Amino acid sequence: MDDYRLLIDLHKQGYRQGPGGDAESEKALNLTMTDRAAPLKVADIGCGTGASALLLARLLNARITAVDFFQDFLDVLNQRAESAGVADRISTLACSMDNLPFTNQELDVIWSEGAIYNIGFEKGVAEWRRFLKSGGLLVASEITWLTDTRPAELQKHWDSEYPEIDVASAKIRIIEKHGYSPIGYFVLPEHCWLDEYYRPMQARFENFLNRNGNSEEAREIVAAEQREIDLYETYKAYISYGVYVARKTG
Numbered sequence: 610m611d612d613y614r615l616l617i618d619l620h621k622q623g624y625r626q627g628p629g630g631d632a633e634s635e636k637a638l639n640l641t642m643t644d645r646a647a648p649l650k651v652a653d654i655g656c657g658t659g660a661s662a663l664l665l666a667r668l669l670n671a672r673i674t675a676v677d678f679f680q681d682f683l684d685v686l687n688q689r690a691e692s693a694g695v696a697d698r699i700s701t702l703a704c705s706m707d708n709l710p711f712t713n714q715e716l717d718v719i720w721s722e723g724a725i726y727n728i729g730f731e732k733g734v735a736e737w738r739r740f741l742k743s744g745g746l747l748v749a750s751e752i753t754w755l756t757d758t759r760p761a762e763l764q765k766h767w768d769s770e771y772p773e774i775d776v777a778s779a780k781i782r783i784i785e786k787h788g789y790s791p792i793g794y795f796v797l798p799e800h801c802w803l804d805e806y807y808r809p810m811q812a813r814f815e816n817f818l819n820r821n822g823n824s825e826e827a828r829e830i831v832a833a834e835q836r837e838i839d840l841y842e843t844y845k846a847y848i849s850y851g852v853y854v855a856r857k858t859g
């Protein structure tokens with residue numbers, strides 16, 4: 610639990626808790642060809658401090674339920690929604706993504722950036738489907754191989770971190786297998802990792818260590834984040850988040 614406290618402390622001041630970007634989220638929204646004036650019911654699953662929920666609240670005429678495991682992130686999201694004048698469009702829900710309280714066919718859109726891996730892409734795609742109305746939309750970003758083969762060090766790392774990592778064609782096959790029709794796929798560009806996520810996090814390292822008495826646990830968290838950054842910078846030609854956009858069939 611102490612590890613969670615420290616991880617939350619490091620990440621809750623970030624605008625986002627994973628790679629992404631407002632322009633890329635809007636690009637995904639455009640791929641759905643959604644009527645922005647239509648009243649929609651949206652869930653942002655694994656929302657963190659709300660980068661995508663806040664954007665969707667600005668762009669859509671939607672009621673958004675922003676779900677995350679950690680209340681601390683949701684508290685920040687609520688403050689941001691107030692400041693942005695969209696608090697009336699967003700409600701937050703502290704809950705695990707494998708135990709969601711939505712009813713069958715309740716939602717027009719399920720949105721999940723950098724989070725579905727927490728229960729596994731296939732499980733999320735399969736289990737969340739029932740919450741969508743017929744023709745409802747799924748937008749999910751998922752760590753993805755960009756090439757058919759890759760260096761052994763990188764393969765080994767991800768085989769132990771997230772064995773479900775795969776190429777886009779395999780992810781799209783999973784989407785099709787579980788009753789969706791793929792609409793689009795694109796790769797998050799480098800700036801979504803470096804400028805939007807890693808550089809702001811690195812800028813918080815020093816204060817984070819000071820706040821936490823430069824403890825061994827805090828230093829280990831910083832070292833682990835730095836290892837992840839180094840790995841990305843070395844191997845970014847082979848790996849990124851893919852953004853998958855699909856419509857529920859039937």
Ligand SMILES: C[S@@+](CC[C@H](N)C(=O)[O-])C[C@H]1O[C@@H](n2cnc3c(N)ncnc32)[C@H](O)[C@@H]1O
Pocket residue numbers: 624625626627628629654655656657658659660661676677678679682704705706707721722723724727728
């Ligand atoms: C990499 S972050 C992405 C956050 C946000 N979507 C973004 O792009 O900035 C993953 C998020 O999933 C949340 N999370 C992890 N496991 C979860 C679970 N079982 N249920 C709900 N949320 C979870 C984490 O708290 C974290 O906020």
